[in-house]
Amino acid sequence: MSSSTTSVFFPNASDPSPVLSLSLFLCVVVFVSVFAFLLAPGGLSWALSKPRPKTAIPGPSGLPFLGLVFVFTSELTHRTLAKLSSSFNAKPLMAFSVGLTRFIISSHPDTAKEILNSSDFADRPVKESAYELLFHRAMGFAPYGDYWRNLRRISATYLFSPKRVAGFGSFRRDIGLKMADQVSGSMDQNGVVEVKKILHFASLNNVMMSVFGKSYDEFGNGGDGYVLEKLVSEGYVLLGIFNWSDHFPVVSWFDVQGVRRRCRDLVSKVNVFVGDIINEHREKRAGGGGAAAVHDGDFVDVLLDLESENKFSDADMIAVLWEMIFRGTDTVAILLEWILARMVLHPDIQTRAQSELESVVGNRPVSDSDLDNLPYLQAIVKETLRVHPPGPLLSWARLAIQDTHVGPHVVPAGTTAMVNMWAITHDERVWAEPNRFNPDRFLNEDVAIMGSDLRLAPFGAGRRVCPGKAMGLATVHLWLAQLLQRFEWVEAGPVDLSECLKLSLEMKKPLVCRAVPRA
Numbered sequence: 001m002s003s004s005t006t007s008v009f010f011p012n013a014s015d016p017s018p019v020l021s022l023s024l025f026l027c028v029v030v031f032v033s034v035f036a037f038l039l040a041p042g043g044l045s046w047a048l049s050k051p052r053p054k055t056a057i058p059g060p061s062g063l064p065f066l067g068l069v070f071v072f073t074s075e076l077t078h079r080t081l082a083k084l085s086s087s088f089n090a091k092p093l094m095a096f097s098v099g100l101t102r103f104i105i106s107s108h109p110d111t112a113k114e115i116l117n118s119s120d121f122a123d124r125p126v127k128e129s130a131y132e133l134l135f136h137r138a139m140g141f142a143p144y145g146d147y148w149r150n151l152r153r154i155s156a157t158y159l160f161s162p163k164r165v166a167g168f169g170s171f172r173r174d175i176g177l178k179m180a181d182q183v184s185g186s187m188d189q190n191g192v193v194e195v196k197k198i199l200h201f202a203s204l205n206n207v208m209m210s211v212f213g214k215s216y217d218e219f220g221n222g223g224d225g226y227v228l229e230k231l232v233s234e235g236y237v238l239l240g241i242f243n244w245s246d247h248f249p250v251v252s253w254f255d256v257q258g259v260r261r262r263c264r265d266l267v268s269k270v271n272v273f274v275g276d277i278i279n280e281h282r283e284k285r286a287g288g289g290g291a292a293a294v295h296d297g298d299f300v301d302v303l304l305d306l307e308s309e310n311k312f313s314d315a316d317m318i319a320v321l322w323e324m325i326f327r328g329t330d331t332v333a334i335l336l337e338w339i340l341a342r343m344v345l346h347p348d349i350q351t352r353a354q355s356e357l358e359s360v361v362g363n364r365p366v367s368d369s370d371l372d373n374l375p376y377l378q379a380i381v382k383e384t385l386r387v388h389p390p391g392p393l394l395s396w397a398r399l400a401i402q403d404t405h406v407g408p409h410v411v412p413a414g415t416t417a418m419v420n421m422w423a424i425t426h427d428e429r430v431w432a433e434p435n436r437f438n439p440d441r442f443l444n445e446d447v448a449i450m451g452s453d454l455r456l457a458p459f460g461a462g463r464r465v466c467p468g469k470a471m472g473l474a475t476v477h478l479w480l481a482q483l484l485q486r487f488e489w490v491e492a493g494p495v496d497l498s499e500c501l502k503l504s505l506e507m508k509k510p511l512v513c514r515a516v517p518r519a
Ligand code: HEM
Pocket: 116, 139, 140, 141, 152, 207, 323, 324, 325, 327, 328, 329, 331, 332, 335, 390, 391, 394, 395, 396, 397, 458, 459, 460, 461, 462, 463, 464, 465, 466, 467, 468, 469, 471, 472, 473
């Protein structure tokens, strides 16, 4: 320490130089206050927030200015956040910052319910990529208001109603049969099967049929199905990327990661692809004598029927249709891959599900009407949703529309709110032996998974709960039943359950196994 500094702290020391001493003293004070500010619970964005919560929400300050950036650039964000919530004794609510973005996260069913069911959190933060991909005009990112409400109402009536979901049953079954043939083909050719690609193509085709009334036989190089697959994959990458521009305004001027450029490039291709499909529908309707009856057409027909009444522009329709493909494809495929991995790892559970199928369905091909009578198969799906939720952080967060409260804490408008569903489904105070894969737990207790019981809400809850949940579950149940009826799933090497969180929680090493035809 310099003698002048010493003089401030020890006034009797020799060489008192008052101006220098005072300046040094002020420097120390400023330095300490800046650090105290940066190290405030929750970090920089909470230190700057207005209104400042009277009792601070506990949470890590993270790195100065950066906050928890590196948690979000990792593959296991959900696990790191779960550990932090636990170590800060902040399971009900934890605060943190990423750059200038203020976050809260709940890892507890009670506060999760409060957040998801509150109209104060019915908005979503729109990432730059979502905005550039025009998703703010689609349901998932549309601001809470009349436009969004209208889309929810239309899709609930014409796409996701029980009648519509049941209406697509025979098509789902045909795709399931085709998928099983592809599994056989891969076994004949390679002696093993990598299920991810097959499941993804099937799922894409399924959504394409329900939404666009179009299906593809071939996903080989060059065809329309192949082009679509490429567009969807690029969209997943762009929406899943951690984009520094979302949290650091200065960085956003430069588009350092090229996200904006890639989004614009993708949007122009999507406009042509989806625009062509809309035009085909328009031409068919013009040739076929007017509008299709909304009850019989696909979802494009529905939107065209309601176009003028609801003032949808072509860009709106493209955004809405494109989002459906997006949301509906990967979640279903990823969930089925995790389920098959579990079947390979737990042959006893697999055999029990196959016995249930034999006793309920016998030798005829399984169909939708059998599913209600297969409780064990449904318990397997629930248990996989618990252990490997496709959206461990519920995929897309919520945004506080106005200053509000969660429990005793004030949460300022503009705060991004997340629910760590993975932390809840792996909490031993909520679930007995949470790390054990045990479908029986759902035979002993009937836990609702559609959003009313926040111990297991893989589809979210409240106003913005997943509208496609019934369609997604119907598909997963039927295809699992078909795949278990036709094959025994066995190891072709160790099954690696490592996770990788992109837009959804994927298997880091895609499942490669053997599918042996059953007698
Ligand atoms: C296993 C399958 C699925 C899972 C696990 C899943 C999960 C989710 C989750 C966690 C949310 C956020 C909910 C919230 O904020 O509370 C969501 C929203 C959404 N999902 Fe799904 N989903 C699945 C299937 C589907 C399907 C098949 C479609 C459509 C074809 C779909 C369309 C949507 C849409 C449009 C939203 C945004 C809703 C809004 O903001 O109003 N999902 N989904």
